[in-house]
Amino acid sequence: MDRPRVGRKRSEESKMAILAASLELLRERGYGKVTVDAIAERAGVGKQTMYRWWPSKADVVLEALTETARTSILDRDSGDLESDLRAFLTATFRALNGPQALGVVMRGLMAEAQLDPEFAVRFGEYIAWRRAVLSSIVQRAVERGDVAKGTSIEALVDMLFGAMWYRLLLDRPIGPKFAATLADLATRAVR
Amino acid sequence: MDRPRVGRKRSEESKMAILAASLELLRERGYGKVTVDAIAERAGVGKQTMYRWWPSKADVVLEALTETARTSILDRDSGDLESDLRAFLTATFRALNGPQALGVVMRGLMAEAQLDPEFAVRFGEYIAWRRAVLSSIVQRAVERGDVAKGTSIEALVDMLFGAMWYRLLLDRPIGPKFAATLADLATRAVR
Amino acid sequence: MDRPRVGRKRSEESKMAILAASLELLRERGYGKVTVDAIAERAGVGKQTMYRWWPSKADVVLEALTETARTSILDRDSGDLESDLRAFLTATFRALNGPQALGVVMRGLMAEAQLDPEFAVRFGEYIAWRRAVLSSIVQRAVERGDVAKGTSIEALVDMLFGAMWYRLLLDRPIGPKFAATLADLATRAVR
Amino acid sequence: MDRPRVGRKRSEESKMAILAASLELLRERGYGKVTVDAIAERAGVGKQTMYRWWPSKADVVLEALTETARTSILDRDSGDLESDLRAFLTATFRALNGPQALGVVMRGLMAEAQLDPEFAVRFGEYIAWRRAVLSSIVQRAVERGDVAKGTSIEALVDMLFGAMWYRLLLDRPIGPKFAATLADLATRAVR
């Protein structure tokens, strides 16, 4: 059982300043050009304060992303798979292209995950959390009997998120039209 | 008009040594831990020789990859979309997991493409070349009349390659079973 | 006028623990490798408690040193300059080499004084205090008429303490033999 | 036996720029406030270039000092110990106070030697070199028969250089008057 913590409390102000500075710099320069020193300076914070709470730059950014992304998830139950999917994908894609430039940030993090295996673990958890939402949408359709028996939900989710990531990473546009096309193809695949 | 080239000829030996050393180190350490100096040393080559012929480390690796991958493409026309897809995907996935560890290399290059926009262009060309093969498989089915009108071939290819990349980048297994599932889902999606 | 202090009293226990921990660590690691955090931890004390009572790490050590050194001063009046000098120097040198490793500590403080001008002032006072003892030994000889007229006592003291510090700082041995040699040379110099 | 070196030669230009920048900064800020980054920037040089050739900042400064000090050594043989000593000490002290502020630099290095044992070794060699000059002056007097039998030359040199260092480190003035006093005392001590 945790003995009651003693000493100065973690500064919520610094924490927020770091996350905010990260997002700012990410938008201004893109992931690859953001340095730890720049974040610390912009946040008015010592570098050690960052390393005390996050193991690496990528983890700071991941937390900043998670914070922001929390709002942009949409899961509306319309009773129809295709329209649920379209709504979810459209909202997701909009966030990617939005003023926060989430797409750029996510590309950078995916890159980092390839280079730093320890970060990959934590990034994987974030990804799994996003997957879960999409899975549950499909799951509802299964329960309604709208999905052919034996269909692999996992593979379907891989195809949907995969298509999104694939275009994101190759810097191709991701818009509402693409969302509709994917929703349509996915719905037909599981019929 | 080309005046007959003067001076020492490009050493084919050095070129091969560089490509071989790259693949070796890639397998041993993974992309992120391979340095230019290490490749040069392993190849017994000056660093300048690398930069004379390739614009960056990533391009060396890309060429090493292309060289190897050339063999692993399979495009058999069986007259049936699902079985063509299954065959193509199975062969592709096998190469990823093969002794050359192509998967690891491709992950590294995709990461690099996120951080270096100039390399992203060249990497994009490589990707497009791989896409073309898969597209032509689907195109044949279209010409046979096996694909519903209005189906977006591009989106279908995005879903297939997307699913592959998505699993690859998140370090999840990619095997023949997954190939079959994808081929099945894709075939049903276009009916 | 000081109104009688209110509030918790200074903890004599903590003070002693800090001085003791300082000497311990000094002996174990040498001045350069002793950190403020280490002293605080060893003493079971908050860092602020140190900075509340001493302006810097060096001052803590200086006080620890002064405390110890108080005992090691010897000033016996034998009526003979050479033997007084020999006795004083022998005792001083013995303290430097003693179990407290005063020599090591003093070297560290002298170094600190070069880097921190404010500390240099306080260290200078300590040095002056030690000089005064040696000066008074020579002064007695002057009053006995054993010193040639016009001899600079200050320069003589500089030579004696200078020789000691010079060897100390260059990590050369300082023992009773050296004390006798210095006493002899000094006595002849002032005849 | 050294095989003839291949590859780019050490840049004499960079080396000189580093040494020059060091002296400049030393004069401007004093040893304690000179940083490796500042030297590198002022010299227009990468930090690695410094660390390639010198193990630490102190060694750079030591070399800069040695370079400068080479000129300021004076060893004139007048046939008289006192006047030789006075001349040597006067010249040495003048260099300490001169426009190069050698005194400040030497204080910094002596401090560093206390904190970094590895540097202390190299600094000790520099000191030994300076000692040798003074020793040879006294040695000549011995050979002339001007020195009493049994006198410890080593101790005498310790006293002379010691007095100089002692005053230097305690930030007390060192001028020609002090040189004359020391020369006088030393000469009387060995008679």
Next chain:
DNA sequence: GAATAATCGAGACGGTACGTCTCGTCTTTCC
């Protein structure tokens, strides 16, 4: 005996400098 003050251990904070690493370029010598 409650209110007020100052100290305490713990530990997070902003900041500075360090020494290492890797990149892509430049220079020298050899073939």
Next chain:
DNA sequence: GGAAAGACGAGACGTACCGTCTCGATTATTC
């Protein structure tokens, strides 16, 4: 004139300490 060797400028990285600030608990004094 290409190639291997290797030094170079640049600049980010993560670590180590410093001296300060904040927290909640613990004494002392004062009212």
